[in-house]
Amino acid sequence: MKWTVSFIAALSALLLVLPLGALRPPQTSDRVALGRKLFFEPRLSDDGSLSCSNCHIPDRAFSDGRAKPLGVHGLVGDRNSPALINVGSNASFFWDGRESDLERQTLAPIFNPKELGLNLGELERRTGMPAAEVGASLASYVRTIRSSGSPVDRYLAGDTTALNATERDGLQLFRGRAQCVECHAGPDFTDDRFHNTGVAFKDGRIADDGRFTVSRKNEDRGAFKTPTLREVARTAPYMHDGSIATLEEVVEFYVQGGRRNSGLDPRMRPLTLNADDKRALIAFLKALSGTVTEGF
Numbered sequence: 001m002k003w004t005v006s007f008i009a010a011l012s013a014l015l016l017v018l019p020l021g022a023l024r025p026p027q028t029s030d031r032v033a034l035g036r037k038l039f040f041e042p043r044l045s046d047d048g049s050l051s052c053s054n055c056h057i058p059d060r061a062f063s064d065g066r067a068k069p070l071g072v073h074g075l076v077g078d079r080n081s082p083a084l085i086n087v088g089s090n091a092s093f094f095w096d097g098r099e100s101d102l103e104r105q106t107l108a109p110i111f112n113p114k115e116l117g118l119n120l121g122e123l124e125r126r127t128g129m130p131a132a133e134v135g136a137s138l139a140s141y142v143r144t145i146r147s148s149g150s151p152v153d154r155y156l157a158g159d160t161t162a163l164n165a166t167e168r169d170g171l172q173l174f175r176g177r178a179q180c181v182e183c184h185a186g187p188d189f190t191d192d193r194f195h196n197t198g199v200a201f202k203d204g205r206i207a208d209d210g211r212f213t214v215s216r217k218n219e220d221r222g223a224f225k226t227p228t229l230r231e232v233a234r235t236a237p238y239m240h241d242g243s244i245a246t247l248e249e250v251v252e253f254y255v256q257g258g259r260r261n262s263g264l265d266p267r268m269r270p271l272t273l274n275a276d277d278k279r280a281l282i283a284f285l286k287a288l289s290g291t292v293t294e295g296f
Contacts, residue, residue: 024103025136027143029296035141036295038134043126044110046072046117052109052138055081061231061292062145067242072117079208080242083235085228085292086188088143095224095240097194098214106138107131141295147230150290163287170284173273178254178281182267189229189288196222197268198259199239206261208241221263233286247282 025031038044039052055069055077056062062084069077079095087093093105109115110123123131152171154162163171174180183191194211200222201207211220224240238244244253253259255278257270273281 024101025133025140027140031137031140032144032296035137035139038127038138039141044116044118044123044134046122050116052106052116055109055115056084058292058294061085061147061234061289063235065236067237069115071112071115075114075117077112077114079240080237082227083231084142084145085147085230087145087228089188091192092225096211096214097225102139102142103132103135106142107135110134144296145292145294147290147292150230151287152284153290164283166280166283167287169277169280170282170287173277173281174284178271178273178277179267179269180254180281183226184229190226192226194220194223194225195265195267196220196261196263197224197254198222198261198264199241199243199253200224201259201261201264206263210240219263222261223263223265229285229288231289231292233289247285248278251278251281 039056042048042051044051050072055064057064060083064081067080069081071077082095087102090102091097091100093099093102094108099105099108110118111120118126120131123134127134151162151167155168155171174184183193183195185191196210200210206222209221211223211225212218214220232238233247236245236247238247238250244250251273254268255271255273258264258268
């Protein structure tokens with residue numbers, strides 16, 4: 001991905017606002033409430049038409065249903081808007097992991113000219129507070145966005161009736177022959193790492209370098225962060241570019257072993273799954289939808 005000069009300048013401003021390694025401000029109820037207000041505040045966009053909630057819609061598990069987000073002045077973003085579900089425990093943010101602090105991550109879309117498009121001075125003028133406090137408040141609110149209580153959660157907690165037979169078959173496939181758990185592990189069903197699954201390989205080349213733009217390591221070219229699978233049935237379309245529309249198509253993509261390229265993750269191998277297996281796996285993925293809560 002080629003960043004514009006204005007985006008580079010915005011990122012430089014962000015570095016001045018929140019230096020790397022800055023201490024996380026305390027998460028108080030007042031700060032969370034302020035962050036929630038700011039999250040839905042259109043004055044955080046250049047033309048006053050958009051807020052964070054336009055790309056992270058609560059009813060869509062804080063995703064937006066678009067392949068790529070629509071920013072100010074009709075501009076289209078570069079990558080799919082990831083769902084803001086249980087991100088407080090993440091080690092890095094964005095599809096390429098370029099941010100390690102949630103306080104910095106929440107400010108980046110505000111300064112991105114393809115998203116909300118404000119500059120530092122205008123942000124502080126409109127909010128009447130330092131940009132660092134805006135970022136801290138937004139991050140405090142985002143940390144409260146959680147998904148829990150799904151049928152899978154209840155089943156794993158000991159309620160043997162929470163999943164039906166098909167969903168239980170899907171769980172076994174997820175853990176076994178389908179090999180999903182190799183990358184979608186842990187309580188949030190993500191390893192928080194980066195993998196080349198071949199999604200970015202198009203027309204004989206890598207169309208988006210992904211993690212390579214951050215690490216500059218050749219093995220990271222075309223690799224993207226593993227997203228959480230919580231609420232996955234509500235967050236279509238899928239992948240970093242929103243190029244896969246349905247869960248059925250996602251499963252088929254992985255059954256085929258992804259898209260072959262020289263940097264393909266070795267975990268990506270063709271799978272032997274029949275139609276019943278695929279239906280069971282999709283039923284399990286849908287059972288990862290629970291109750292999304294936010295705020296204190």
